[in-house]
Amino acid sequence: MVIKNKQVRKLQNIKRKRTESAAKHTFRHERRKEETKNPSLRAERLARSVPLTLDRKRTWDDVGSDDENLLGLSVDIERLKRQKQAEDEADKEALENGKEEDEDNDDADEVDSMIMTDSEEENDNEDEEDDEGNSKTRQSRKKTLPTATERATSPTHSTRSTKLDLAPEALAAKFPTLFAPQTTAPKILITTGINSTLHHEAKLFTSLFPNSVYIRRTAHHHAHKFSVKEIAKFASNRNFTALVIVNEDQKKVSGLDIVHLPQGPMFHFSVSNFIEGKKLPGHGTASEAFPELILNNFRSPLGILTAHLFKSLWPPQPDLAYRQVVTIHNQRDYCFVRRHRYVFREKRETEKPVVDTDGKEIKGVEGIKTGLQELGPRMTLKLRRVDKGIQRSSGQEWEWKGKMEKTRTKFQL
Secondary structure (H helix, E strand, O other), X not given: OOOOOHHHHHHHHXXXXXXXXXXXXXXXXXXXXXXXXXXXXXXXXHHHOOOOOXXXXXXXXXXXXXXXXXXXXXXXXXXXXXXXXXXXXXXXXXXXXXHHXXXXXXXXXXXXXXXXXXXXXXXXXXXXXXXXXXXXXXXXXXXXXXXXXXXXXXXXXOOOEXXXXXXXXXXXXXXXXXXXXXXXOOOEEEEEOOOOOOHHHHHHHHHHOOOEEEXXXXXXXXXXXXXXXXXXXXHHHOOOOEEEEEEEEOOEEEEEEEEEOOOOOEEEEEEEEEEOHHHOOOOOOOOOOOOEXXXXXXXXXXXXXXXXXXHOOOOOOOOHHXXXXXXXXXXXXXXXXXXXXXXEEEOOOOOOOOEOOOOOEOOOOOOEEEEEEEOOOEEEEEEEEEXXXXXXXHOEEEEXXXXXXXXXXXXXX
């Protein structure tokens, strides 16, 4: 029955909420007592209560290991590598078994070649057995692949470090200069679009990319307007390894065009949430030392290609003594760029210990914690297009389209 008096309804609602809150408090208090006596109960509860996010529901395209057109597909590189290794092992076993069968057949032919005749019934039986074997293998494959719920309740995290050595051979053959071993420090030329006003923001990128120089693009009415191809040729003749063009929209940084010299490819990123280091709370001042580079969660062929581009922009040998690190974290095809200075300090009593992906405490670092100070600049990148050469006229290897977001559980990087 509905209470007509508003004040009475309000008091009844407050009383009900207090009762529910007291019941929750009592339940949690009793649960804490039980978990203190038996720590395995807490581990089981945490394993069950992992949220089922889109990252954990991520799906992949099922393709063969010999497919060369992997750049536009969402393929797990690690699973593809394991699949190829399994196929190679199966081929070796088949060759060995074939050699043994040939030897047995030769021995049987020497005994009596007229006795060994195959009938149609035996062939039919063998075909039926093959069909049954194929259906069993398909069922076993389906059982081995984890479901979305099983992936969500697993103790491993949805993000992981990028393994650059798992690049497919077809991808490395298509971009040999980008996948070549990096022996020297990169040299980067930074510029802007024509008639740009972002000179201050462009200079900030010279602190982010070591061994880089900023050159303004002329805005004079009677001066020659150099094209991107002319600038790339100018830079490659002077031993620059990359060209970075800062794009502008309404006097804000809206995009980055990165050209891998001398002949491409060219990557087009849109930029959002750009914040320079001085506007960050508690920011620090960066030094000119070579930072460390951390690449997280680039798992598809396109992601590996993008990770190799970022790798070519920073020196291969960082200055570890200065404790500076640049992190590029990919999540749902958005690349979050952060730069920090870190320091190792003693763990306080109120802080939690360092744990691994299984949730267990790592031995040897029980009393150590890491303190971070952000240096900036901070920004978010989204890959829009990969050109074969320099600019759109050279053709596209990959291009982002709106229909790619119709399936929310499939990501490109």
